[in-house]
Amino acid sequence: MKTLWLELKSSVLLTLIFAVLLCGAYPLVVWAGAQFILPAQANGSLLVEKDGTVRGSRLLAQNFTSDKYFQSRPSAAGSGYDATASSGTNLGPTSQKLSDSINAAVAVYRQANNLSADTPVPADAVTRSGSGLDPHISEANAQLQAPRVATARNLALAKVKEMIKTATDERDWKVFGEPRVNVLLLNVALDELSPAK
Amino acid sequence: MNAPDAWIQFALYIGALLLITKPLGLYLVRILDADGKTWFDPVVRPVEQLTYRLCGIDPKREQSWVGYAFSLLAFSLVGMGFTYFILRYQDCLPLNPQGLPGLSPHLAFNTAASFTTNTNWQSYAGESTMSYFSQMVALTIHNFTSAAVGIGVAAALVRGISRHTAKTIGNFWADTVRVTYYLLAPICVVFALFLVSQGIIQNFKPYTTAKTLEPYTIQVARIDDVGKPVMVDQVVDTQTIVQGPMASQIAIKMLGTNGGGYVNANAAHPFENPTPLSNFFQMLSIFAIPSALTYYLGRMVKNQRHGWAVWGAMFTLFVVGVLVCWKAEAAGNPIHQQLGVAVTDGNMEGKEVRFGIFNSALFATVTTDASCGAVNAMHDSFTPLGGLVPLFNMETGEVIFGGVGSGLYGMLIFVVLAVFIAGLMVGRTPEYLGKKIETYDMKLVMLVLMLPAATILGFTAWASISTWGQAGLNNAGPHGFSEILYAFSSAVGNNGSAFAGLTANPADGNPHWNIALGLAMLIGRFLMIIPILALAGTLAGKKLIPPSAGTFQTEGVTFVVLLIGTVLLVGALTFLPALALGPIIEHFLMSSGSLF
Numbered sequence: 001m002k003t004l005w006l007e008l009k010s011s012v013l014l015t016l017i018f019a020v021l022l023c024g025a026y027p028l029v030v031w032a033g034a035q036f037i038l039p040a041q042a043n044g045s046l047l048v049e050k051d052g053t054v055r056g057s058r059l060l061a062q063n064f065t066s067d068k069y070f071q072s073r074p075s076a077a078g079s080g081y082d083a084t085a086s087s088g089t090n091l092g093p094t095s096q097k098l099s100d101s102i103n104a105a106v107a108v109y110r111q112a113n114n115l116s117a118d119t120p121v122p123a124d125a126v127t128r129s130g131s132g133l134d135p136h137i138s139e140a141n142a143q144l145q146a147p148r149v150a151t152a153r154n155l156a157l158a159k160v161k162e163m164i165k166t167a168t169d170e171r172d173w174k175v176f177g178e179p180r181v182n183v184l185l186l187n188v189a190l191d192e193l194s195p196a197k
Numbered sequence: 198m199n200a201p202d203a204w205i206q207f208a209l210y211i212g213a214l215l216l217i218t219k220p221l222g223l224y225l226v227r228i229l230d231a232d233g234k235t236w237f238d239p240v241v242r243p244v245e246q247l248t249y250r251l252c253g254i255d256p257k258r259e260q261s262w263v264g265y266a267f268s269l270l271a272f273s274l275v276g277m278g279f280t281y282f283i284l285r286y287q288d289c290l291p292l293n294p295q296g297l298p299g300l301s302p303h304l305a306f307n308t309a310a311s312f313t314t315n316t317n318w319q320s321y322a323g324e325s326t327m328s329y330f331s332q333m334v335a336l337t338i339h340n341f342t343s344a345a346v347g348i349g350v351a352a353a354l355v356r357g358i359s360r361h362t363a364k365t366i367g368n369f370w371a372d373t374v375r376v377t378y379y380l381l382a383p384i385c386v387v388f389a390l391f392l393v394s395q396g397i398i399q400n401f402k403p404y405t406t407a408k409t410l411e412p413y414t415i416q417v418a419r420i421d422d423v424g425k426p427v428m429v430d431q432v433v434d435t436q437t438i439v440q441g442p443m444a445s446q447i448a449i450k451m452l453g454t455n456g457g458g459y460v461n462a463n464a465a466h467p468f469e470n471p472t473p474l475s476n477f478f479q480m481l482s483i484f485a486i487p488s489a490l491t492y493y494l495g496r497m498v499k500n501q502r503h504g505w506a507v508w509g510a511m512f513t514l515f516v517v518g519v520l521v522c523w524k525a526e527a528a529g530n531p532i533h534q535q536l537g538v539a540v541t542d543g544n545m546e547g548k549e550v551r552f553g554i555f556n557s558a559l560f561a562t563v564t565t566d567a568s569c570g571a572v573n574a575m576h577d578s579f580t581p582l583g584g585l586v587p588l589f590n591m592e593t594g595e596v597i598f599g600g601v602g603s604g605l606y607g608m609l610i611f612v613v614l615a616v617f618i619a620g621l622m623v624g625r626t627p628e629y630l631g632k633k634i635e636t637y638d639m640k641l642v643m644l645v646l647m648l649p650a651a652t653i654l655g656f657t658a659w660a661s662i663s664t665w666g667q668a669g670l671n672n673a674g675p676h677g678f679s680e681i682l683y684a685f686s687s688a689v690g691n692n693g694s695a696f697a698g699l700t701a702n703p704a705d706g707n708p709h710w711n712i713a714l715g716l717a718m719l720i721g722r723f724l725m726i727i728p729i730l731a732l733a734g735t736l737a738g739k740k741l742i743p744p745s746a747g748t749f750q751t752e753g754v755t756f757v758v759l760l761i762g763t764v765l766l767v768g769a770l771t772f773l774p775a776l777a778l779g780p781i782i783e784h785f786l787m788s789s790g791s792l793f
């Protein structure tokens with residue numbers, strides 16, 4: 001009985017000491033270091049206008065519907081692109097629901113971008129990401145959307161393709177991950193070039 | 198699979214893992230010895246001594262296996278209670294800028310069990326459930342302690358193997374404190390800052406409201422004046438951006454093979470895993486300690502080739518898993534390809550563009566080989582064979598590198614079984630590193646192997662035929678069954694990843710899922726640890742017998758092959774029938790175009 005009491009006492013005390021050091025001091029040290037050296041990243045990589053308005057985070061997808069914007073991947077986060085409810089569809093490979101939604105998305109994508117009925121559609125354009133907030137699309141997807149955006153904005157196609165290139169991240173250190181186009185940054189750059197009416 | 202870039206990334210991952218195994222293993226030798234010297238001594242030693250003094254602990258007093266187990270259970274019980282009460286009453290505690298309410302009793306129980314057992318199954322969605330205080334204190338403390346406890350148990354078992362005619366297997370408190378202070382905390386500070394540089398947030402601000410570029414309209418359900426539900430248009434022109442102390446939690450979540458995400462989408466979320474580079478180092482940190490522990494084993498039993506043989510068996514199983522998962526995901530889903538999806542793109546449902554097919558398959562294999570359970574893509578949306586790999590990895594008992602500590606002690610159980618089988622084949626008393634393996638030892642080994650299997654299959658069967666079990670499903674047909682099987686395999690294996698369509702929190706508040714999973718996690722952790730510590734105790738007490746010509750060598754290719762065979766045989770015999778009803782039949786149904 002005495003041993004039990006001593007063990008529990010040590011357990012409680014050690015838990016409290018760990019709480020102070022690992023749950024207090026440790027995150028605070030990281031917080032201080034991060035805010036001092038890397039404040040932009042530590043606060044969410046926000047895009048802030050000159051007047052202080054936050055327009056979003058370069059890491060989080062936003063919804064774009066009109067022709068003059070490049071469109072993000074479809075989203076299953078909340079009612080769509082809800083950054084407080086990150087989620088994928090979690091629908092399996094033999095799901096009727098998933099198959100139906102991909103079928104519809106393929107048709108909409110082909111129509112919006114004026115593609116023939118046998119053009120293969122890039123997978124990222126019609127599937128929902130794991131987070132629902134994937135800020136990127138594939139290069140192939142961006143290229144297929146380029147003519148639509150160029151027409152809607154009255155820009156030369158070459159100019160739009162050049163801007164895609166600027167918004168493309170190569171593989172990290174030339175090897176890691178996949179090349180990708182950041183949709184929000186690309187659309188912000190387009191708006192700066194030819195302001196949306 | 199004909200992408201050279203992916204093969205280069207795979208080679209770099211393996212190379213980096215090999216590179217850190219020896220130095221980190223040697224470092225483990227020092228910190229798992231109460232008198233070991235390290236570079237951090239001038240700073241950390243005084244804190245360590247002070248901790249012992251305040252807690253009334255004598256780190257030099259070695260414990261028997263019973264004493265070790267007793268301390269471990271007391272410490273885990275207190276920690277679980279600590280977390281339970283913080284979660285229940287987070288609304289009365291500080292650092293809750295979003296004003297989130299306390300958790301329901303069964304969700305708090307499930308979460309406390311989940312983090313205490315190093316499972317980190319998430320029944321909740323972090324960004325809409327947990328206050329900063331709950332994240333930082335109630336959850337993070339277990340990310341450290343459950344990892345340290347696991348490493349301590351592995352060290353105790355290795356001591357049992359390497360000692361002879363001894364009564365003790367080390368001191369629980371010294372192991373836990375030293376692993377935390379000398380290993381986990383220092384690496385985490387550096388790792389967390391690196392993660393911030395890649396874009397992971399670390400602040401205490403309330404959520405930010407952004408004015409989005411293009412407003413759009415959605416339809417939402419409302420109750421109108423006469424009490425009828427109607428759909429009304431609502432303009433969305435803002436996006437609420439999650440904030441909080443994320444980086445400090447993510448660093449230990451990976452290094453301690455915990456895997457409990459800050460947000461719902463876990464490491465698929467661009468804040469938790471912003472770049473392919475952060476992804477690479479997160480994957481590396483999952484395997485770092487489990488891999489180094491095999492080197493520690495070799496060093497402690499004075500047979501480095503044995504350590505490398507265990508590593509080799511783990512490594513082979515890992516590589517096969519990656520190749521199968523990668524091939525299945527790269528091939529994609531023929532049903533969707535018929536609808537017009539580009540064949541060359543593979544299965545992108547539930548995956549992020551920056552990671553692509555290969556890094557999603559690699560991450561899924563790493564996280565389920567180790568009992569990490571973080572995910573950078575939604576396993577529920579993998580192809581049947583791609584999803585079979587994570588599922589089977591967990592069902593081998595999390596021994597392919599495995600969780601920190603738990604991977605090594607789990608694999609050593611298979612080592613003893615392999616030695617026993619080899620002994621039976623040649624008709625000699627089995628020996629393991631100079632110790633006779635006897636009836637009592639084999640009873641313990643069988644207990645460790647059979648209890649988790651029975652728990653997984655028993656709970657799966659129960660949930661499959663119950664209303665509460667089926668109520669949580671997101672998918673129909675064989676995939677629904679896979680969701681249940683995956684949930685209990687993950688809980689008992691203390692993994693924590695999920696076929697996440699399954700919800701343990703149905704709208705009617707039925708607590709069955711949360712309680713069943715909570716119990717499965719506790720069984721998978723503590724009813725494994727107790728027989729393992731008993732085995733450590735009995736091995737420590739045995740006399741050393743000199744090796745003879747007939748002694749089975751626990752090194753070299755023959756042993757590696759036998760060990761791999763043992764792991765696969767036990768896993769396959771136990772789970773093949775269940776797997777046939779889930780992913781295997783689904784694979785054929787997908788090929789024939791069936792939908793549910």
